[in-house]
Amino acid sequence: MIKKLFNIPFVNKNQVISFFLTFFLLILFITFIYYQHYKDLKIHFEKEGEEILALLSDRVSFQMREWKNVSSEQLLHNVIYAEDFNNNISEMQEILYISMLGEDGEQSPIAVISPQKQKKEINYVDTLADQIMPIYNKALTLHEMQHSSIYKQEEEYYLSSFTPINDENGQFLGIIGMDMKISDPFLFFKNLAIQTVLFILLSYILIFLFIRNWLNKVLRPINQMMVGLNELSVGNFDVKMEVNDNEELQGLMKNFNEVVDNLSSLFYRLTNTAKELGTISKDFQLTTIEEALTQMDNIVEFMKMNRELQKAEKMNAVGQLAASVAHEIRNPMTVVKGFLQIFYAKEHMSDEERTYIKLMIEEMNRAETIINDYLSLAKPDVEQSQTIDGADLANKVIDLMHSYAMMGKGIHFKKNIQQVYIEANNNELKQVLINILKNAIEAMKNGGTVTINLYPSIEYGVFEIEDTGIGMTEEEVNRLGTAFYSLKEKGTGMGLMVCYQMVEQMRGRIEVQSEKGRGTLFKIYIPLSHKNEAL
Numbered sequence: 259m260i261k262k263l264f265n266i267p268f269v270n271k272n273q274v275i276s277f278f279l280t281f282f283l284l285i286l287f288i289t290f291i292y293y294q295h296y297k298d299l300k301i302h303f304e305k306e307g308e309e310i311l312a313l314l315s316d317r318v319s320f321q322m323r324e325w326k327n328v329s330s331e332q333l334l335h336n337v338i339y340a341e342d343f344n345n346n347i348s349e350m351q352e353i354l355y356i357s358m359l360g361e362d363g364e365q366s367p368i369a370v371i372s373p374q375k376q377k378k379e380i381n382y383v384d385t386l387a388d389q390i391m392p393i394y395n396k397a398l399t400l401h402e403m404q405h406s407s408i409y410k411q412e413e414e415y416y417l418s419s420f421t422p423i424n425d426e427n428g429q430f431l432g433i434i435g436m437d438m439k440i441s442d443p444f445l446f447f448k449n450l451a452i453q454t455v456l457f458i459l460l461s462y463i464l465i466f467l468f469i470r471n472w473l474n475k476v477l478r479p480i481n482q483m484m485v486g487l488n489e490l491s492v493g494n495f496d497v498k499m500e501v502n503d504n505e506e507l508q509g510l511m512k513n514f515n516e517v518v519d520n521l522s523s524l525f526y527r528l529t530n531t532a533k534e535l536g537t538i539s540k541d542f543q544l545t546t547i548e549e550a551l552t553q554m555d556n557i558v559e560f561m562k563m564n565r566e567l568q569k570a571e572k573m574n575a576v577g578q579l580a581a582s583v584a585h586e587i588r589n590p591m592t593v594v595k596g597f598l599q600i601f602y603a604k605e606h607m608s609d610e611e612r613t614y615i616k617l618m619i620e621e622m623n624r625a626e627t628i629i630n631d632y633l634s635l636a637k638p639d640v641e642q643s644q645t646i647d648g649a650d651l652a653n654k655v656i657d658l659m660h661s662y663a664m665m666g667k668g669i670h671f672k673k674n675i676q677q678v679y680i681e682a683n684n685n686e687l688k689q690v691l692i693n694i695l696k697n698a699i700e701a702m703k704n705g706g707t708v709t710i711n712l713y714p715s716i717e718y719g720v721f722e723i724e725d726t727g728i729g730m731t732e733e734e735v736n737r738l739g740t741a742f743y744s745l746k747e748k749g750t751g752m753g754l755m756v757c758y759q760m761v762e763q764m765r766g767r768i769e770v771q772s773e774k775g776r777g778t779l780f781k782i783y784i785p786l787s788h789k790n791e792a793l
Contacts, residue, residue, distance in 0.1 A: 308421070319423055369381070595619065701728055702726060717785060765785050
């Protein structure tokens with residue numbers, strides 16, 4: 259039963275809860291109103307009974323002044339048959355109870371006086387009905403006015419009241435009480451309350467049914483969507499929402515169906531891709547979001563490994579090509595360069611010829627630099643890493659490149675270098691810093707500022723080289739380090755490619771942040787040395 263209750267659709271569940279909650283509050287309100295009216299009715303009859311009993315009690319007390327030294331039974335007989343007392347009760351339709359206390363302290367039996375057509379019927383009893391006796395005993399004990407609850411007896415409703423009879427000195431003489439028949443006003447009030455409750459309840463049910471029917475029309479699509487989402491969570495992509503005439507919800511339904519179609523297509527393509535890559539078996543079908551996310555992670559990892567493998571293969575191919583080309587070109591270039599230097603040293607050469615030869619030697623030097631880059635790529639230095647004072651190395655590179663920067667217009671250096679010890683190949687790291695710093699200087703054709711920072715960060719020492727040059731787009735940044743890709747007019751792209759390879763061999767990495775027209779920031783991460791722990 260409880261399980262079925264929890265499986266009720268969202269909209270219906272809220273309607274049921276709202277109905278019973280409101281109904282419960284309504285019943286509480288009606289009960290409160292009924293109780294207040296019941297209380298007021300009871301108080302009204304209690305006051306009426308108090309007034310009658312107070313009058314009778316005073317009459318009895320006044321008459322009893324004449325009767326002295328008599329028994330309780332004789333005293334009760336004298337009171338009942340006294341002419342004045344009978345005149346007072348002649349018109350009364352209530353049942354009276356009287357019990358007197360004689361001079362000897364003995365309590366008389368209880369006289370029950372009932373109206374019977376033209377006369378009163380008097381009976382003497384020792385006990386009263388179960389609804390009345392407790393009230394009688396309480397009044398007898400406490401010597402105070404007492405009232406019973408409204409009770410039913412022989413299809414009639416009554417309220418009983420008892421009050422003590424005291425003499426002029428306040429001495430207790432007896433008990434007088436009566437039963438007031440209140441059937442007519444009480445039944446009228448009761449029937450009115452029942453009719454009111456039934457009317458309100460019926461009206462509430464009709465209003466609820468009307469609102470429920472209206473809400474079902476409006477919220478049915480949301481209910482269907484909740485069901486559809488549950489189906490989607492278990493991999494069922496066949497769910498569709500019926501587009502109804504509600505203009506406000508048509509867009510929502512169409513969007514839901516479009517999302518379902520897109521998810522179905524995505525899961526289909528993702529499943530086929532995973533099968534082709536071998537991350538899942540051929541007969542496996544993705545159904546849950548968790549499975550899809552796991553396979554997406556697997557595919558991303560596979561693609562990452564594939565890119566690394568392609569990069570390694572490309573580096574290997576470039577390295578082999580570089581070694582072959584450099585070996586074949588370097589020797590004849592050395593011969594040509596030697597003869598050019600000899601010609602340049604002859605005295606009979608004209609100034610124009612010397613200019614031409616000097617230009618050829620410079621171009622030969624440039625070609626030799628490119629060949630050396632190829633050789634560095636083909637035969638990386640396998641020297642073991644050593645502990646290096648990063649601050650000392652950075653300062654030396656800055657001093658070395660300062661003169662090169664002076665060749666430009668308005669290029670300034672700023673530095674913030676901390677004492678950091680790192681594990682790296684000194685020559686290779688120096689070459690990396692020079693290459694990147696040289697690129698930063700060349701990127702600022704109209705002058706600017708080069709900022710060099712060095713600081714420790716968790717497991718790495720970080721070299722930051724930032725310029726205020728031309729900057730790069732995101733696509734250009736992503737292609738950095740690729741063979742034969744360069745933003746310079748005469749660049750080959752081999753310099754940065756060698757830098758990336760060297761840093762990777764040192765178990766570090768290079769990160770680049772750039773904005774077109776704003777400048778570029780290179781971050782070179784090199785592993786920290788254990789010597790830092792002793793500082």
